[in-house]
Amino acid sequence: MDLNSVSYVLDTFFAIFAMTLIIFMVPGFAMLEAGLVRTKNVSAVLMVNTMIYAVASLAFLLFGYSVAFGDFGSDSMSQWAAFLFQMAFVGKVVNIMSGGVSERAKVLPLAFFTVIMASVLYPIVVNWSWGANMLEGTPLELSMYDLAGSTVIHSTGGWALLAAILIIGPRLGRYPKGGGVRVIPASNIPLVTLGAFLLWIGWFGFNGGSVGSIASKESADAVALTIMNTNTAGLAGAIIVGAFMYFRYKKLDITMVLNGALGGLVAITAGPDLYDIYTPILIGAIGGAIVVFGVSFFDKLRLDDPVGALSVHLLNGIWGTLAVGIFASNGTDITFMGQLKGVFVVGIFAFVSSYIVLFIIDKVVSLRADRDEEMQGLDVEECGLEAYPEFKRAF
DSSP: OOHHHHHHHHHHHHHHHHHHHHHTHHHHHHHHHHHHSOGGGHHHHHHHHHHHHHHHHHHIIIIIHHHHHSSOOOSSSOHHHHHHHHHHHHHHHHHHHHHHTTTTBOHHHHHHHHHHIIIIIHHHHHHHHTSSOTTTTSTTOOOOOOSSOIIIIIIHHHHHHHHHHHHHOOOTTSSOTTSSOOOOOOSOHHHHHHHHHHHHHHHHHHHHGGGOOOSSHHHHHHHHHHHHHHHHHHHHHHHHHHHHHHHHHSOOOHHHHHHHHHHHHHHHTTOTTTSOSSHHHHHHHHHHHHHHHHHHHHHHTTOOOTTOHIIIIIIHHHHHHHHHHHHSOTTSSOOHHHHHHHHHHHHHHHHHHHHHHHHHHHHHSOSBOOHHHHHHOHIIIIISSOSSTTSOOOO
């Protein structure tokens, strides 16, 4: 076997292994969301996450991949491994959106949106940034550096979520008429913790696999640095949120600490291969702080997001992309204005297109469950079974 064949085999195995780690994020999102919602909605949340993986992956196979990249093909690894790696990403965009509208959004309308997002909207964003680049030569051509998708995946999902929340509205009773915010406690903290750590582990494939190769000393070092910096940013995000919660409230809220870690992981995703081993501490810490202030900011705007996805994914997707222009521009072709333009172009497209699609779907098949269904819980109406039938459900 010649050296080229060895490299081909190694990179094929690496892509499949990274893809497998990313798929661990499917149960990660499912467990995180199932733990954060009330028990009467857990089966519906699990159904949505299962549906997203199946529907998004098949839509990307049949339509989305060709929109993003053209024909199947790769010189450095098996074309099927290259496809599987890219396929693993697509469902995460809709996962980000679905969690933020849980407890009041119906399953089937979300499935319809998943088809459009996976086959058209997300692949167009990928085309502009990682793929065939249909914007090449135009004033909107992107020069944004985004290794694993702070903007391409996380902000795209976040903009879609913002559009969905504006259409669907908050959960019943979340914002009383007299003002303030009604706290709706998480139903299962162990599940939240398990889900967050499954996501954290999946991020190593998410970012590490995006380096694209591990078949040389240089690329192996790049993969290792990328994974190390990814982990560091998550650690910093968790620590800064824990410190803030303790000094501000004298309480350690595990759900906020875990979201702080996820915020740090989102923030580092744009450029973990570009930094030294210390910069991710700052990027992740700022990401954690953004989560804390973002949650209260969106509540003040009465934008109900049960899982904090707007703060974790939208705001930190923006921050992480801009951070590349701040910390990694010296000696490279990367500029802050190039990063800012990428954030702006993708944001306008993702929000406007998602809003239009969701608005049309809502007019044809209502996105939101009716009042009685929401009060009873979506498990009974949408799934015909409850996740915890022996528990007395709280309305």
